[in-house]
Amino acid sequence: MSIGTYHYVFIGAILFYLSLLGMIINRKSLIHLLVCLELLLLAVNINFVAFSSAFLGIRGQIFTVFILTISAAEIAIGLSIIVVYFRNRGSILVDDATTLVDDATTLVDDAPKGKGSIHDIS
Amino acid sequence: MIEFFNSLSFSNCMFYMFSGVIILSAVAVISVRNPVYSVLFLIVTFINAAGLFILLGAEFIAFLMVIVYVGAVAVLFLFVVMMLNIRNRPLCTINRQLKYTAIFISGIVGIEIFFLTRNWGKFSGKECINRVVENETVSNTEMIGQVLYTEYFYPFQIAGLILFVAMIGSIVLTLRKRAGVRRQVTSKQLYRTKENSLILTSPKIGEGVQ
Amino acid sequence: MGAPIFAEVSFVIVAFVYLFLSFVRDQKRIAQLLSYITLGILVSLFLYFIGDLERFIGNIGGFFNVTKLVMSSKLLILFVSIVLLSLVGGTFFWKDYLFARAEFFVIFLFMLAGSFLMIEAFDFLSLYLAMELQALSLYVLLAFKKDDPAAIEAAVKYFVLSSVASGVFLYGVSFIYGVVGDTNFLLVYEALNSILSVEGSEKTIIYIGMALVLSGLVFKISLVPFHMWPPDIYQGAPIWVVTLLATVSKIVGVTVIINLLTGPFKALSDQWELFFLVLGLLSIAIGSLSALAQNNLLRFLGFSTIAHMGFISLSMAGGDYMGLEKAYVYLIIYVVMILGFFSLLMEGKYRLKYIGKKLENLDDFAGFSKIAPGMSFMLALFLFSLAGIPPLAGFFAKLYVVIVLVRENLTVYAVLALLFSILGAFYYLRLIKFMYFDEPKDKNFTCLEFDFKTFIFFRVPSLLCMLFIIFYAIWPNRLINFVTFIFE
Numbered sequence: 001m002s003i004g005t006y007h008y009v010f011i012g013a014i015l016f017y018l019s020l021l022g023m024i025i026n027r028k029s030l031i032h033l034l035v036c037l038e039l040l041l042l043a044v045n046i047n048f049v050a051f052s053s054a055f056l057g058i059r060g061q062i063f064t065v066f067i068l069t070i071s072a073a074e075i076a077i078g079l080s081i082i083v084v085y086f087r088n089r090g091s092i093l094v095d096d097a098t099t100l101v102d103d104a105t106t107l108v109d110d111a112p113k114g115k116g117s118i119h120d121i122s
Numbered sequence: 123m124i125e126f127f128n129s130l131s132f133s134n135c136m137f138y139m140f141s142g143v144i145i146l147s148a149v150a151v152i153s154v155r156n157p158v159y160s161v162l163f164l165i166v167t168f169i170n171a172a173g174l175f176i177l178l179g180a181e182f183i184a185f186l187m188v189i190v191y192v193g194a195v196a197v198l199f200l201f202v203v204m205m206l207n208i209r210n211r212p213l214c215t216i217n218r219q220l221k222y223t224a225i226f227i228s229g230i231v232g233i234e235i236f237f238l239t240r241n242w243g244k245f246s247g248k249e250c251i252n253r254v255v256e257n258e259t260v261s262n263t264e265m266i267g268q269v270l271y272t273e274y275f276y277p278f279q280i281a282g283l284i285l286f287v288a289m290i291g292s293i294v295l296t297l298r299k300r301a302g303v304r305r306q307v308t309s310k311q312l313y314r315t316k317e318n319s320l321i322l323t324s325p326k327i328g329e330g331v332q
Numbered sequence: 333m334g335a336p337i338f339a340e341v342s343f344v345i346v347a348f349v350y351l352f353l354s355f356v357r358d359q360k361r362i363a364q365l366l367s368y369i370t371l372g373i374l375v376s377l378f379l380y381f382i383g384d385l386e387r388f389i390g391n392i393g394g395f396f397n398v399t400k401l402v403m404s405s406k407l408l409i410l411f412v413s414i415v416l417l418s419l420v421g422g423t424f425f426w427k428d429y430l431f432a433r434a435e436f437f438v439i440f441l442f443m444l445a446g447s448f449l450m451i452e453a454f455d456f457l458s459l460y461l462a463m464e465l466q467a468l469s470l471y472v473l474l475a476f477k478k479d480d481p482a483a484i485e486a487a488v489k490y491f492v493l494s495s496v497a498s499g500v501f502l503y504g505v506s507f508i509y510g511v512v513g514d515t516n517f518l519l520v521y522e523a524l525n526s527i528l529s530v531e532g533s534e535k536t537i538i539y540i541g542m543a544l545v546l547s548g549l550v551f552k553i554s555l556v557p558f559h560m561w562p563p564d565i566y567q568g569a570p571i572w573v574v575t576l577l578a579t580v581s582k583i584v585g586v587t588v589i590i591n592l593l594t595g596p597f598k599a600l601s602d603q604w605e606l607f608f609l610v611l612g613l614l615s616i617a618i619g620s621l622s623a624l625a626q627n628n629l630l631r632f633l634g635f636s637t638i639a640h641m642g643f644i645s646l647s648m649a650g651g652d653y654m655g656l657e658k659a660y661v662y663l664i665i666y667v668v669m670i671l672g673f674f675s676l677l678m679e680g681k682y683r684l685k686y687i688g689k690k691l692e693n694l695d696d697f698a699g700f701s702k703i704a705p706g707m708s709f710m711l712a713l714f715l716f717s718l719a720g721i722p723p724l725a726g727f728f729a730k731l732y733v734v735i736v737l738v739r740e741n742l743t744v745y746a747v748l749a750l751l752f753s754i755l756g757a758f759y760y761l762r763l764i765k766f767m768y769f770d771e772p773k774d775k776n777f778t779c780l781e782f783d784f785k786t787f788i789f790f791r792v793p794s795l796l797c798m799l800f801i802i803f804y805a806i807w808p809n810r811l812i813n814f815v816t817f818i819f820e
Contacts, residue, residue: 003137008174009510011141015148016503017231022152023496024224031157031203033492035164038195039148040499042171045183047506053178055513058265060506062274063457063515064183065266067502068190069281070464073288074495075195077468079202080292081475081487086206087298088481234540276395280449280461283344284468287442290351291472294435298478 008050015043030082034075041071133177140173161199165192182263336390336398336452339377339406340445346373347441354434360424363432367421370437371414378410385818394516397454400818401660405451405587408664412579413444415671415793419572419678422789426682430477430570443469447580451587454595456505456515456545459588460498466584467494473573474565486568493561494551501548507541508596520596528599542597546607549592552585553641556614563626563634571681574630575674578637579667586644586663590656593648601651609649609745615642616749620756627693629677632759633670636718639756640666643733646749650736657815658732664811665729665804672797673714679790680707683780694763699772704780708767710798715764717801719757725804 019039026032045064052060147166154160168191175184260268270278325331356362381388385403392398420431446466453459471494475487509515512523524538551558566574597604619639626632644666647659681691683704690696701708717726730753737746804811 003134005510007137007141008178011144011174012506013231013234014145017228018145018148018152019499020227020231021224024220024227026152029157030488030492031199032152032160035151035157035160035199037492037495037499038164038191039151039167040496041502042167044499044502044506045187046171046174047503048509049175049178049180049183051506051510051513053180054510057513058269059514060509061180061183061262061266062270063505063509064180065186065270066277066281066457066461068183068186070284070461072190072195073284073468074464075198076288077291077295077471078491078495079198080295081471081484081491083202083206084295084475084478085484085488088479088484273393274457276393277457277461280458280465283442283445284461284465287439287465287468287472290435290438291468294433294439294472295475295478 005050005054008046012043012046012050015039015046019043030085034078034082037078038071038075041067136173137177140170140177143167143170144174157203158200161196161203164199165196168192168196180262182266336388336392337396337449338388339381340448342373342377343441343445343448346370347438347445350434350438350441354438356434359434360429360432362434363429363436364421364424366434366437367417367424370441371417371421374410374414374417378407378414381407381410391454395455395458396449396452397517398452400820401587401590402452404814404818405583406448408583408667409444409447409451409580412583412667412671413440415675416572416576416579418789418793419575419675422678422786423572423682425785425789426686428682431572436473436476439469439472443473443576443580447584450584451591453588453591454517456508456517456520460502460505463498463501466581467498470494470573470577470581473576474569476573477570480570482568483570486565489568490561490565493558497548497551497558499548500544504541504544504546504548507537508545511538511541517591517595521598524596525599538600539603542600542603543607545592546589546597546604549585549589550611550645553582553589553644554615554638555611555641555645556618556638557611559615559618559638562637563622563631566630566634566637567628571630571674571678575671575678578633578670578674582637582641583663583667586659589648590660593656594653605649605651607649608645609742612642612645612647612649613745613748615639615645616752617642620752623756623759626759627695629692629694629697629763632694633673636756636760637670639753640718643730643749643753646745647733647736649742649745650733650740653819654739655736657812657819658736660819661732661811661815662729664815665725665801668797668800669714669717669726672794672801673711673718675790675794675797676707676711676714679786679794680704680711682790683783683786687778694766695773697763697766698770699777700767702772702779703777707780710794712764712767713798713801715760719760720753721757723802723805725801728804728808 019036022036022039023033026036045067048060048064048067050060052058052064144167147163147170150163151160151167154163168187172184172187175181175187323331350366353362353366381403385400385407388403389398389400423429423431443466446462446464446469449462450459450466453462471487471491474490475484477483505515508520511527512520514520514523527538528535547558551561554562562577565577569577593601593604616639619635619637619642623632623635623639626635640662644659644662647655647662649655650658677691680700684691700711713724717724720727720730730750734746734750737743737749
């Protein structure tokens with residue numbers, strides 16, 4: 001049983017799944033959300049490089065180079081938004097992010113207002 | 123089973139080792155409560171992913187992974203985590219709605235993995251091999267270098283613009299003028315002349331300068 | 333050479349020049365000056381483009397492809413941004429110096445360049461890069477009001493959701509790359525065509541890839557599974573940025589999706605028709621029903637956006653060029669309506685803030701017709717048009733979608749969509765009831781006076797939009813013929 005593209009794509013799919021799951025269970029901490037975003041992009045990168053290797057082509061790797069660049073830029077912006085958020089609130093827990101809450105949430109959900117509704121960051 | 127162990131060449135062993143560590147540390151990344159540990163496990167994941175890329179024959183990407191991610195992004199993360207003095211994340215409480223979302227997403231990914239398992243080989247028809255030992259006249263880095271600045275000129279420029287926007291954006295967002303901080307104002311310094319800053323007096327004894 | 337991306341290059345160069353002006357001490361005056369200069373540049377570009385659409389058609393390095401559709405979307409974006417800059421110029425007269433910095437114009441021009449590059453992208457790589465250029469600029473604009481917790485929270489929410497969407501988009505692109513071996517739209521189209529024509533070949537991976545790519549893009553126009561963001565962001569962000577998100581972002585999203593559907597995914601039309609049918613119907617249902625329970629005006633507008641985008645999606649489900657054309661017509665009419673509505677709303681907010689009142693919740697509009705009769709009349713017209721009351725343009729937009737659906741034998745869906753939109757219409761009418769049939773909260777109100785500068789910067793754009801939605805019924809064929817022409 002030799003290692004083929006399929007194995008790499010499988011690893012990518014598992015990472016993709018783990019990152020989405022991580023975003024759901026860590027939805028209360030912004031830093032954790034950003035870390036999960038990086039895992040998501042890693043899954044994409046593994047896919048691209050594996051396919052590029054399968055096609056003996058270079059395009060997938062070029063795509064990966066660009067994804068690396070852009071994700072670094074995105075993280076820089078994201079962290080600076082988090083810093084501003086922290087200065088405003090003294091905390092980066094999304095739990096506290098209840099300024100923008102649906103009036104209807106309390107009607108639909110029996111959970112306390114704002115907490116754990118799907119309208120939070122998830 | 124025996125067939126499996128017979129197939130364990132060096133590169134196959136490495137693949138299983140790297141991917142095993144990747145999955146374990148990814149699980150750790152999403153389940154650890156302390157953000158510092160989370161970022162450190164992310165670094166472990168990236169280093170092992172770099173190992174996978176070397177197995178695939180993409181050395182340049184592997185180096186970039188280590189240099190850009192471990193060297194820059196992870197350090198940025200740690201820097202912000204330390205600077206903001208962030209508490210551990212609270213234990214997750216999963217309510218009904220969230221549970222359904224999780225089941226939905228895992229269902230989608232599960233179906234996807236299932237189809238990949240069943241059909242990939244039949245579909246693709248291209249067998250990929252680990253290309254560590256393959257002899258090539260042009261190295262991977264050289265191949266990338268040949269097209270990145272020629273064929274990919276426009277995307278390369280746009281990537282530059284994106285980095286530029288990220289730079290300006292982070293400065294605009296995080297720069298603040300604090301009250302009470304004494305700064306050097308060059309123009310004021312340059313406007314000072316001998317006339318408006320120096321007084322020559324000859325004070326009398328016992329009176330001092332008025 | 334270079335003519336197709338003339339506008340983007342000039343935006344970038346102008347932005348670099350502006351950057352040097354951020355050293356100047358008196359940022360308020362500089363920003364006011366820059367808003368006029370930028371307005372002038374955009375107006376001259378608009379006139380330059382409208383002269384001859386076909387002059388700029390061409391392909392750049394296989395990464396960008398300018399077609400007539402792209403040119404008309406560019407014109408639409410230019411028109412919207414001219415109005416937006418006029419609003420920025422107006423904010424200075426009301427002592428709102430939120431955008432009084434040269435960096436704001438730099439970021440705004442980069443956002444425009446990103447939008448333009450995104451609609452003319454002809455390769456998944458350039459599409460991704462342009463998307464990120466636009467998205468990063470939008471994050472910064474959303475977070476521009478640094479000391480307002482609500483605005484920052486909106487920025488954080490948009491950042492997280494949008495970057496997840498772009499990650500999902502990339503994951504889909506990786507599968508398409510895995511099938512085709514290239515990311516150029518033309519090559520993807522040819523490869524998918526040949527793969528699908530082979531009997532018994534495995535298509536699941538292609539379907540998964542396409543669904544993921546479209547999901548990432550559908551986030552931009554906020555169809556249902558990705559509809560969480562507009563209410564929150566509309567409520568929290570500065571209203572000018574909300575106008576930007578409600579217009580430019582939607583134009584770009586719909587144009588890119590049309591590009592993809594007529595380009596690389598043309599061979600998969602059976603699949604995406606179903607995709608857009610389900611998403612569109614769900615969006616109309618959820619958007620209309622959730623809007624009923626809202627009390628905040630902007631939050632309500634966020635839900636109504638979801639419903640309107642649902643109509644566009646249903647029209648795309650009509651499949652062939654006819655459906656896409658009508659989706660584009662709907663987009664144009666929607667953008668004009670919402671632009672006029674928002675510029676009136678901004679004017680109202682500033683004027684009432686000046687006399688110490690606010691305009692946030694629906695009951696703040698009580699008796700608004702007595703305080704500002706002209707403004708209320710225009711607001712009511714826009715609301716009627718958004719609800720789809722007959723002689724106005726919004727009615728025709730909905731009518732075309734219904735015709736497309738009936739022609740495709742999807743009458744049940746058309747009836748359902750209409751039922752839900754009638755439910756939603758109740759809500760628009762409720763706001764009109766507040767304005768015209770309720771008494772003002774404080775009895776000794778004063779009527780707003782005529783103010784020349786406000787008239788020029790806020791009212792003229794909304795008057796233009798109002799003329800469009802009123803007189804559309806007289807010459808409906810002009811727009812239809814134009815759209816048919818650009819879809820050739």
